[in-house]
Amino acid sequence: MTPADEDIDIETLRIEAAVFRRLRHHLQQQRPDVQNIDLMILAGFCRNCLADWYREAADARGIAMTKDDAREAVYGEPFADWKAKHQREATPGQLAAFAAATGKGA
Numbered sequence: 001m002t003p004a005d006e007d008i009d010i011e012t013l014r015i016e017a018a019v020f021r022r023l024r025h026h027l028q029q030q031r032p033d034v035q036n037i038d039l040m041i042l043a044g045f046c047r048n049c050l051a052d053w054y055r056e057a058a059d060a061r062g063i064a065m066t067k068d069d070a071r072e073a074v075y076g077e078p079f080a081d082w083k084a085k086h087q088r089e090a091t092p093g094q095l096a097a098f099a100a101a102t103g104k105g106a
Contacts, residue, residue, distance in 0.1 A: 028076040
């Protein structure tokens with residue numbers, strides 16, 4: 001759970017927003033090769049999680065946003081385009097590690 005924006009001073013909010021933009025840029029430009037399943041295994045979140053959180057934050061502010069719109073904001077392009085360019089088939093090892101890390105299958 002995160003604190004409400006009204007409980008955060010404006011400079012902290014700006015810094016946190018800049019950090020998010022840098023993370024998003026890093027995943028889009030420097031490391032599009034990092035697979036979502038590996039992010040889930042190691043960090044417990046992936047680009048799709050970021051998109052879900054992005055959409056939830058918009059919704060909390062009364063801004064309508066589709067899942068596809070949120071994913072495009074995170075991926076920097078339509079998800080289908082990113083997936084065709086960068087997503088590889090998960091290996092048996094990745095699937096096993098994902099199941100162990102999350103308690104569910106991929």
